[in-house]
Amino acid sequence: MTIYLPIAELPVAVFTIFAMGLAVGFISGMFGVGGGFLMTPLLIFTGVPPSVAVASVSPYMAASSFSGALSYLRKGMVDLTLSGVLLAGGLVGTAAGVALFAFLRRMGQVDLAIALSYTALLGAIGTLMLTESVRAIVRARRGTAALVHRPGTHSWFMRLPLKMRFRRSRIYVSAIPVVALGFVIGLLGAVLGVGGGFILVPALIYMLRVPTQTSVGTSLVLTLVTMTAATVLHAEANGTVDAVLALVLMIGGTVGAQFGARAGQTMRPEYLRLLLGLLVLSVGIRVAADLVRAPTDAFIVAPVEGPP
Amino acid sequence: MSPPRASSPPLVGRAKPGRAARRSLWALLAVLALAGTARAQDGAQDRAEDRAQGGAAERAGHRGEPVVLSLSEREVLITTSFSGAEITIFGVAEPMAQDGPQPDVVVTVRGPEQTFLTWRKSQVVGLWMNTDSRAFRDVPGFLRVLSSRPAALLAAPEVLRAEQIGLDRFPLLRRAGPDPADAAPPDPFRAAFLRIQASHQLYQEDPAGVTFIAPNVFQARLSLPGHAPIGRYEVHLRVLRAGQVVGEARTHFDVARTGFEQSIAAFAHTNGILYGISVALGSLVVGFFANLLFRKE
Numbered sequence: 001m002t003i004y005l006p007i008a009e010l011p012v013a014v015f016t017i018f019a020m021g022l023a024v025g026f027i028s029g030m031f032g033v034g035g036g037f038l039m040t041p042l043l044i045f046t047g048v049p050p051s052v053a054v055a056s057v058s059p060y061m062a063a064s065s066f067s068g069a070l071s072y073l074r075k076g077m078v079d080l081t082l083s084g085v086l087l088a089g090g091l092v093g094t095a096a097g098v099a100l101f102a103f104l105r106r107m108g109q110v111d112l113a114i115a116l117s118y119t120a121l122l123g124a125i126g127t128l129m130l131t132e133s134v135r136a137i138v139r140a141r142r143g144t145a146a147l148v149h150r151p152g153t154h155s156w157f158m159r160l161p162l163k164m165r166f167r168r169s170r171i172y173v174s175a176i177p178v179v180a181l182g183f184v185i186g187l188l189g190a191v192l193g194v195g196g197g198f199i200l201v202p203a204l205i206y207m208l209r210v211p212t213q214t215s216v217g218t219s220l221v222l223t224l225v226t227m228t229a230a231t232v233l234h235a236e237a238n239g240t241v242d243a244v245l246a247l248v249l250m251i252g253g254t255v256g257a258q259f260g261a262r263a264g265q266t267m268r269p270e271y272l273r274l275l276l277g278l279l280v281l282s283v284g285i286r287v288a289a290d291l292v293r294a295p296t297d298a299f300i301v302a303p304v305e306g307p308p
Numbered sequence: 309m310s311p312p313r314a315s316s317p318p319l320v321g322r323a324k325p326g327r328a329a330r331r332s333l334w335a336l337l338a339v340l341a342l343a344g345t346a347r348a349q350d351g352a353q354d355r356a357e358d359r360a361q362g363g364a365a366e367r368a369g370h371r372g373e374p375v376v377l378s379l380s381e382r383e384v385l386i387t388t389s390f391s392g393a394e395i396t397i398f399g400v401a402e403p404m405a406q407d408g409p410q411p412d413v414v415v416t417v418r419g420p421e422q423t424f425l426t427w428r429k430s431q432v433v434g435l436w437m438n439t440d441s442r443a444f445r446d447v448p449g450f451l452r453v454l455s456s457r458p459a460a461l462l463a464a465p466e467v468l469r470a471e472q473i474g475l476d477r478f479p480l481l482r483r484a485g486p487d488p489a490d491a492a493p494p495d496p497f498r499a500a501f502l503r504i505q506a507s508h509q510l511y512q513e514d515p516a517g518v519t520f521i522a523p524n525v526f527q528a529r530l531s532l533p534g535h536a537p538i539g540r541y542e543v544h545l546r547v548l549r550a551g552q553v554v555g556e557a558r559t560h561f562d563v564a565r566t567g568f569e570q571s572i573a574a575f576a577h578t579n580g581i582l583y584g585i586s587v588a589l590g591s592l593v594v595g596f597f598a599n600l601l602f603r604k605e
Contacts, residue, residue, distance in 0.1 A: 002389070002391045002534065003388055003389070004386055004387065004389070004390045004391075004569055006565060006568075006569040006570075006572040006573045006576075007572070007573060007576055009535065009538055010534055010535035011390060011391045011392075011534035011535070047535070059587045059588060059590070059591040060591070062588060062591045062592065063591035063592065063594045063595040063598075064595065065595070066591070066592050066595030066596065066599075067594075067595035067596070067598045067599045070595070070596070074603075111437070111438060112437045112438070228588045228591075231587055231588040232581065232584035232585055232588055233584070234584065235581065235583050235584025235587060236580040236581045236584055237580070239576050239577055239580050239583075241576065241583070241584060243572055243576075243583075243586075243587050243590070244572065246587060246591065247594070250591055250594045250595070254595055254598030254599075257598075258598060258602040290436075291436060291437075292434060292435065292436070293436070295429055295436055297500075297504070298428055298430070298500075299426055299427065299428055299429070299496075299497070299501075299503075299504065300426070300427045300438075301424050301425070301426050301427075301500070301501055301504040301505065302424065302425045302427065303422055303423070303424055303449075304422075304423040304424065304425055304443070
């Protein structure tokens with residue numbers, strides 16, 4: 001059964017798209033990542049033009065992160081103060097990222113820049129998470145208790161001025177690194193076209209030592225706000241948001257996110273981090289392989305977006 | 309006499325072969341009726357026919373042979389279940405002299421114009437990246453060449469070239485690259501462009517796409533893929549006898565969205581911000597209800 005997408009201007013198999021929404025939604029709810037870094041390439045693979053894929057994933061992520069965030073909110077696993085401070089930096093970062101993207105486009109190598117930063121970023125974060133979680137699992141097996149909140153191990157950047165208390169996260173740190181983190185997430189999000197959850201969650205866990213569950217909940221709130229804004233911006237600037245595509249994706253995605261959120265809450269945090277690390281690393285390796293491997297066709301044809 | 313039905317009912321999806329076939333039959337009957345009287349008509353009638361065909365059929369000089377052309381659909385309407393369409397082209401090539409040579413027919417269908425960039429990847433310090441590109445400006449987004457025999461058998465190479473018959477001889481405008489030598493015939497960018505468009509079923513050549521159902525009456529089936537570009541499609545038909553073009557006719561049809569699809573696209577194009585806000589609000593509602601639904605369990 002196919003359904004015609006009015007903005008993408010092509011028919012797609014509706015159950016394939018639904019299943020993709022379900023699968024990515026599950027991952028998104030489980031780890032608190034938006035899923036954009038998985039969904040956008042999947043959509044492009046099914047033939048949806050990249051501009052439409054990037055823009056239509058935004059409302060999908062808004063819906064699934066809202067659904068997931070509500071679950072975490074009820075369980076008291078969202079730090080609204082922390083998301084507010086992160087957002088302050090995030091909005092500035094998004095503006096800077098849009099400017100950087102325009103600069104890279106003038107240089108003519110935006111595809112390469114995206115692929116390289118994906119590889120570096122996903123590879124680094126994936127490796128980091130993988131080694132840390134394996135170490136934590138080994139420690140747990142041996143029976144030695146792992147200390148997540150080690151007093152006196154605060155890094156220098158957490159001892160900067162403007163200290164704030166984030167009660168839900170049970171941390172008392174300077175606002176400067178939090179705003180800086182938000183800025184980096186916003187910057188990367190705008191350049192790479194992703195929500196940034198897969199960077200934010202590990203950063204909150206490892207840099208600011210926020211509990212895993214609260215990191216996920218807080219990241220979902222941030223994704224919700226940025227993706228809602230991105231939907232409106234994409235629709236206004238490019239007119240490439242496909243409402244039909246987004247609707248099919250979000251129905252699958254919200255259902256998947258519910259199951260994912262439950263699975264994530266029942267799972268031991270170190271196993272959750274191990275899985276996310278594996279996922280992030282494998283996507284990074286996939287992108288790297290495309291850069292190094294000889295393409296089957298050396299040529300590609302891309303329609304130039306003309307005035308409507 | 310009645311001109312061919314210029315406004316037959318639109319084709320809705322692919323689901324109703326019976327209706328489509330009936331309309332095809334009507335179009336064929338109309339063509340035959342028209343052909344029966346074609347030779348008796350004066351110039352004024354010719355002009356009326358041209359209007360009915362929606363295009364300006366050239367009838368100059370040696371191309372004076374009357375050609376009648378009709379389509380089973382004048383408009384392909386895209387609905388939610390649209391996954392492609394089929395259009396039947398009917399025509400009659402009325403010979404000027406009795407016992408003339410057998411006619412050959414070439415139908416060229418070109419969709420709305422688009423600009424494409426063809427990129428070539430090559431390896432730089434071990435990494436594959438886009439290194440070179442050519443822009444193909446205002447070329448058809450859809451191109452189909454249907455003929456009754458392979459193009460090479462129809463006429464001499466210079467006639468084919470002059471008449472631009474066949475995909476290989478179709479003029480594709482492109483911005484010249486820095487090296488004028490690469491615009492020479494074995495242009496790898498042009499070859500790659502044609503190959504990739506063909507793999508997407510956008511550019512195709514069918515040397516057996518036109519069939520004769522009577523000595524001078526022919527039909528051709530044109531299949532449009534679901535992702536065919538939206539807009540106006542020009543149909544250009546040429547009749548050849550003994551290797552020369554003796555007659556031609558032009559007409560067109562439209563591929564357009566309708567109903568819900570059209571409302572969505574129009575909303576997105578006319579009021580982007582409002583459309584974006586509606587989609588964003590809609591996605592929040594979906595997220596909220598999904599959560600509510602699962603909470604009760």
